[in-house]
Amino acid sequence: MILVLVETGADGAAVTSLETLTFARQLAGRLGTQSVEAMVTGSLEAAATVRDQLAAQGVESVHHAGGPGMDRYSAGAWATALAAVPSDYVMAAGTPRGSEILAHVAARAGTSMAANVVDVVDTDPVTVSRQVMGGAAFEQMRVDGSPTVITVAGHAVEPADAARPSDPAWREFEPELTEADLATAVVRVEEGEADNTSALTGARVVVGAGRGVGGADDFDDLLELTDLLGATLGASRVVTSLGWRPHYEQIGQTGSRISPDVYIACGISGAVQHWAGCQSAKTIVAINTDADAPMVTGADYAIVGDLHEVVPAINEELRRRTAPDAAE
Amino acid sequence: MTNVLICIKRVPEISGEILLSDDQYSIDARHVGYTLSAHDECAIELGVGLAKDTGGHARVLSIGAAGAAEQLRYAVAVGADSATLIEADPEAFGPADVAAAIASEVRQAQMSFELILVGNDAADTGDFQVGVRLAYQLDRPVLTGINTAEIRDATVLARGAGPQGVDVFEIPLPALIAVQEGGVEPRYPSIRGRMKAKRLKIEQKAAPLEPAGSGRVRLTLPEPKPSTVHMLGEGPDAAPALVDVLARSGVLNR
Ligand SMILES: Cc1cc2nc3c(=O)[nH]c(=O)nc-3n(C[C@H](O)[C@H](O)[C@H](O)COP(=O)(O)OP(=O)(O)OC[C@H]3O[C@@H](n4cnc5c(N)ncnc54)[C@H](O)[C@@H]3O)c2cc1C
Numbered sequence: 001m002i003l004v005l006v007e008t009g010a011d012g013a014a015v016t017s018l019e020t021l022t023f024a025r026q027l028a029g030r031l032g033t034q035s036v037e038a039m040v041t042g043s044l045e046a047a048a049t050v051r052d053q054l055a056a057q058g059v060e061s062v063h064h065a066g067g068p069g070m071d072r073y074s075a076g077a078w079a080t081a082l083a084a085v086p087s088d089y090v091m092a093a094g095t096p097r098g099s100e101i102l103a104h105v106a107a108r109a110g111t112s113m114a115a116n117v118v119d120v121v122d123t124d125p126v127t128v129s130r131q132v133m134g135g136a137a138f139e140q141m142r143v144d145g146s147p148t149v150i151t152v153a154g155h156a157v158e159p160a161d162a163a164r165p166s167d168p169a170w171r172e173f174e175p176e177l178t179e180a181d182l183a184t185a186v187v188r189v190e191e192g193e194a195d196n197t198s199a200l201t202g203a204r205v206v207v208g209a210g211r212g213v214g215g216a217d218d219f220d221d222l223l224e225l226t227d228l229l230g231a232t233l234g235a236s237r238v239v240t241s242l243g244w245r246p247h248y249e250q251i252g253q254t255g256s257r258i259s260p261d262v263y264i265a266c267g268i269s270g271a272v273q274h275w276a277g278c279q280s281a282k283t284i285v286a287i288n289t290d291a292d293a294p295m296v297t298g299a300d301y302a303i304v305g306d307l308h309e310v311v312p313a314i315n316e317e318l319r320r321r322t323a324p325d326a327a328e
Numbered sequence: 329m330t331n332v333l334i335c336i337k338r339v340p341e342i343s344g345e346i347l348l349s350d351d352q353y354s355i356d357a358r359h360v361g362y363t364l365s366a367h368d369e370c371a372i373e374l375g376v377g378l379a380k381d382t383g384g385h386a387r388v389l390s391i392g393a394a395g396a397a398e399q400l401r402y403a404v405a406v407g408a409d410s411a412t413l414i415e416a417d418p419e420a421f422g423p424a425d426v427a428a429a430i431a432s433e434v435r436q437a438q439m440s441f442e443l444i445l446v447g448n449d450a451a452d453t454g455d456f457q458v459g460v461r462l463a464y465q466l467d468r469p470v471l472t473g474i475n476t477a478e479i480r481d482a483t484v485l486a487r488g489a490g491p492q493g494v495d496v497f498e499i500p501l502p503a504l505i506a507v508q509e510g511g512v513e514p515r516y517p518s519i520r521g522r523m524k525a526k527r528l529k530i531e532q533k534a535a536p537l538e539p540a541g542s543g544r545v546r547l548t549l550p551e552p553k554p555s556t557v558h559m560l561g562e563g564p565d566a567a568p569a570l571v572d573v574l575a576r577s578g579v580l581n582r
């Protein structure tokens with residue numbers, strides 16, 4: 001049996017968890033001997049939605065770990081809940097929580113763990129292909145021990161419904177938690193960067209800023225463009241590392257993953273780790289002095305030029321077209 | 329007083345093009361060199377600060393090739409007090425081996441380390457597990473994805489980005505924390521720091537165990553995608569063509 005940890009929120013199951021369920025179902029289909037079951041935890045804000053989503057994914061049964069200890073996040077407690085359901089494979093999305101919880105599962109079971117898996121290439125012995133180097137390369141890795149512990153890389157598969165929905169058996173249980181499981185629980189949640197990140201992940205238009213901008217004081221043109229388009233500003237890691245912009249604006253492997261209608265990448269070279277965060281944009285435009293930059297060659301449209309000349313011209317054109325007495 | 333042990337990994341510089349060795353088992357870093365991952369740099373910054381605030385000692389530790397001395401010296405240049413190198417073939421060591429070797433070093437060290445910091449995930453292998461495995465080896469509580477931390481009496485108050493906001497944790501010392509970039513700003517080495525690092529004697533040790541391995545079979549690189557870019561032109565003259573693209577994408581009508 002393949003047990004999938006499903007992360008949930010106010011809107012139901014996380015997209016990355018649905019991807020993981022699809023990944024698990026495809027593996028089960030190939031193996032022919034495995035079924036897929038799901039684990040959900042805590043007070044489940046959107047229980048009805050989650051139930052529908054899991055049925056659509058063809059999940060055979062759902063284990064709901066509840067009780068007072070499961071209301072606040074603690075990796076150890078979640079791992080105890082997973083271990084209470086014997087399985088051949090334990091999977092979670094390669095999110096911060098998914099990775100943390102499965103590391104506990106693997107450390108306790110004395111098995112290996114493969115992070116950011118994109119494919120199971122063999123099952124005897126279990127061998128996976130997984131992202132390494134921030135997504136720039138793949139490693140074929142043998143995963144030893146039982147259960148096989150795997151986190152699934154974001155966007156490794158598109159979430160897809162099963163051919164036929166299931167009517168999953170729903171089992172409520174209260175895992176037996178230890179003091180150590182509870183000692184590392186979240187004591188409170190403060191407002192902060194996470195809120196700002198959601199502006200970026202939900203934005204229709206994103207203007208991206210890279211090292212080519214030049215310095216912390218050189219953002220006026222880009223901020224005006226952002227304003228004229230009702231867009232959200234994002235940045236490369238160089239820009240956040242240099243402190244030109246706050247870290248929550250970072251796009252990429254270690255920042256936000258965006259999926260806007262249009263992404264305008266200005267002065268960004270387009271390292272794989274940056275592409276990891278922006279490749280889901282519908283239309284990608286690059287502005288760069290270097291016509292051979294990977295951001296340019298991988299984009300849908302590009303302008304070759306100095307962004308401090310090109311962006312003011314775009315702003316000018318936008319103001320002209322949106323002026324009340326525009327001729328067109 | 330809190331003594332802090334900061335575990336760092338020497339990793340190939342991988343922000344540009346990646347080349348594989350002929351046997352496809354490793355990254356060929358001859359032309360690009362080595363560095364520290366951003367998480368590890370933040371772990372150093374955080375650890376050095378916490379040790380200093382409490383009058384404790386900050387030691388850096390790396391398991392790897394002799395060349396890892398370069399990264400250890402860098403850590404000393406930005407404030408660490410001492411450095412230990414456990415010399416081993418880093419490719420032979422999987423994350424469980426690394427955790428076991430660090431645990432063994434912690435148990436034998438003359439100094440007791442109330443706080444151990446690691447990076448959240450290594451920039452090269454991205455295993456996301458050394459910190460957690462080490463915590464089980466040493467029977468300590470562990471947090472991952474932590475941006476900032478402060479020591480209050482015998483506890484650590486730590487913050488990290490959660491799905492709904494900033495998650496706040498409070499755990500008793502001795503403890504282990506996996507640090508994620510974004511909370512602290514790693515400093516640059518000062519001239520004095522560089523001098524100190526140059527003079528530093530790195531404590532060198534042999535690996536305390538035979539590694540079981542990482543399970544790696546080989547590495548592969550993704551297929552390059554053919555370019556389908558539509559060039560709109562050069563310089564400011566191309567601006568109207570770009571605004572046309574925006575109009576066609578339906579993002580101008582607000
Ligand atoms: C494990 C790991 C995770 C990482 N995660 C991320 C991540 O999440 N996000 C991320 O972005 N990076 C990430 N990186 C870093 C990444 O590898 C690159 O170093 C980074 O994206 C480069 O940023 P940049 O494009 O702004 O800078 P550069 O690579 O320096 O590119 C600057 C570009 O600007 C152009 N330029 C210069 N001047 C001008 C001008 N006047 N007008 C127009 N163009 C100009 C140049 O031609 C160049 O293409 C990660 C790296 C690792 C190893």
Ligand SMILES: Nc1ncnc2c1ncn2[C@@H]1O[C@H](COP(=O)(O)O)[C@@H](O)[C@H]1O
Nearest residue numbers: 335336391446447449450455456457458
């Ligand atoms: N060979 C090593 N020597 C010292 N620390 C290491 C080593 N490998 C990993 N680490 C630490 O463990 C963290 C997480 O690595 P990983 O679990 O492999 O992704 C790294 O950021 C380092 O802080």
